[in-house]
Amino acid sequence: MPFIALGLAPALSRAAADLGFTTPTPIQAEAIPAVLAGADLLATAQTGSGKTAAYALPLLQRLAAHGHAAGPRPVRALVLVPTRELAAQAGEVVRSLAQHLPARPKVAVAFGGVSINPQMMALRGGADVVVATPGRLLDLVQHNALRLNQVEVLVLDEADRLLDLGFADELARVLALLPAQRQNLFFSATFPAAVQSLAGGLLVQPRRIDLPAAPAATDAVVMQRAILVDSTRRAGLLRQLIQEHGWQRVLVFVATQHAAERLAAKLHRGDLYATSFHGGLSQGARQQALAEFKERRWDVVVTTDLAARGIDIESLPVVVNHDLPRSAVDHVHRIGRTGRAGEGGLAVSFVTPGTLAHWRLIEKRQGMSLTLEVMPGFEPTEATPTPSPGSGGIKGQRPSKKDRLRAAAALSEKPE
Ligand code: AMP
Numbered sequence: 001m002p003f004i005a006l007g008l009a010p011a012l013s014r015a016a017a018d019l020g021f022t023t024p025t026p027i028q029a030e031a032i033p034a035v036l037a038g039a040d041l042l043a044t045a046q047t048g049s050g051k052t053a054a055y056a057l058p059l060l061q062r063l064a065a066h067g068h069a070a071g072p073r074p075v076r077a078l079v080l081v082p083t084r085e086l087a088a089q090a091g092e093v094v095r096s097l098a099q100h101l102p103a104r105p106k107v108a109v110a111f112g113g114v115s116i117n118p119q120m121m122a123l124r125g126g127a128d129v130v131v132a133t134p135g136r137l138l139d140l141v142q143h144n145a146l147r148l149n150q151v152e153v154l155v156l157d158e159a160d161r162l163l164d165l166g167f168a169d170e171l172a173r174v175l176a177l178l179p180a181q182r183q184n185l186f187f188s189a190t191f192p193a194a195v196q197s198l199a200g201g202l203l204v205q206p207r208r209i210d211l212p213a214a215p216a217a218t219d220a221v222v223m224q225r226a227i228l229v230d231s232t233r234r235a236g237l238l239r240q241l242i243q244e245h246g247w248q249r250v251l252v253f254v255a256t257q258h259a260a261e262r263l264a265a266k267l268h269r270g271d272l273y274a275t276s277f278h279g280g281l282s283q284g285a286r287q288q289a290l291a292e293f294k295e296r297r298w299d300v301v302v303t304t305d306l307a308a309r310g311i312d313i314e315s316l317p318v319v320v321n322h323d324l325p326r327s328a329v330d331h332v333h334r335i336g337r338t339g340r341a342g343e344g345g346l347a348v349s350f351v352t353p354g355t356l357a358h359w360r361l362i363e364k365r366q367g368m369s370l371t372l373e374v375m376p377g378f379e380p381t382e383a384t385p386t387p388s389p390g391s392g393g394i395k396g397q398r399p400s401k402k403d404r405l406r407a408a409a410a411l412s413e414k415p416e
Pocket of ligand 1: 019020021022023024025028046048049050051052053221222223344345
């Protein structure tokens with residue numbers, strides 16, 4: 001059954017397809033029509049069930065149906081989550097699913113443990129959807145960065161973990177700020193007494209969904225994004241994305257050892273815990289970098305294709321192609337570093353006007369076609385080179401002469 005059969009708008013089912021979601025998971029099949037009909041929801045759902053899209057898709061459709069008035073955007077949908085990782089992950093999914101909507105809603109993500117200022121800046125002009133941990137949300141309310149009196153839909157994602165992590169008081173304070181008239185969507189993996197009583201106090205004649213734990217996919221699912229950006233602005237964009245989304249343990253791929261050193265140093269200067277890892281380091285230095293990355297001392301490791309295979313690093317939440325891989329085969333190895341079973345992963349590729357043709361070939365070999373995103377403030381200005389005959393081909397795994405030239409060109413690129 002396709003998503004459209006559940007009553008979803010084509011723009012949303014297309015965005016779902018872009019993420020590789022062609023058939024709804026059981027929880028999506030049950031939740032989407034119920035939420036579209038305006039019902040409250042009480043769902044037993046584990047991570048891996050596809051619960052994020054189960055609430056995000058119908059929520060986005062409901063927001064789009066009513067449109068928003070001119071002026072600052074009031075928060076119309078609030079998603080409360082227990083952890084920074086889940087906030088970042090859910091926010092990413094909501095953004096991706098909204099990407100083809102004609103009036104794209106603004107999605108803001110907020111969590112503690114990082115500076116509040118960028119989050120306040122991101123809320124300037126308001127936001128339609130806010131995904132947040134309760135404590136930081138209250139801080140933002142206190143700073144007058146947002147108001148919650150126009151929330152139409154409230155989502156509690158992983159309600160049991162919210163209570164386990166001691167968020168009961170914050171939750172009560174957030175709930176007191178919401179209008180009484182609203183739709184409530186309640187997701188929890190378990191239903192101990194405290195969770196039941198929270199649900200009892202919140203929900204009005206909820207539709208119950210009790211599905212046994214059923215992972216959406218046995219294999220890890222990797223969400224891919226491609227962003228068009230000038231070659232000279234990639235480091236700036238990378239830094240912004242890492243800070244904005246609170247990404248941790250990011251593996252960044254570049255073309256050469258020299259580029260790995262340079263980019264790591266640059267990110268480090270930009271206040272990120274970044275280091276490099278490549279074949280030019282001594283065995284001892286490599287082992288140390290790897291051990292420190294495993295211990296989570298570094299948030300960002302910039303590497304060459306060395307780290308794409310054969311190295312014992314557990315799967316990571318985010319990999320970034322700062323420089324595109326030489327070949328589709330390398331691309332597969334690189335993105336294979338992300339995608340944890342049941343949790344999914346994110347692979348972001350920076351495509352520059354100069355590498356667009358090469359990217360299209362990688363896509364073609366992969367049988368995929370991603371929407372090229374452009375980030376506000378990073379609109380590309382570099383010219384797209386006119387292709388010369390025979391350029392940009394994808395070869396096998398060994399570097400060809402052209403590959404070496406490309407690597408040399410990457411080296412001599414203007415410093416970013
Ligand atoms: P969630 O339970 O929302 O954390 O999702 C678990 C994983 O399933 C994520 O990696 C999603 O990208 C993936 N997923 C969600 N819905 C679908 C679907 N309909 N088809 C395939 N994968 C999905």
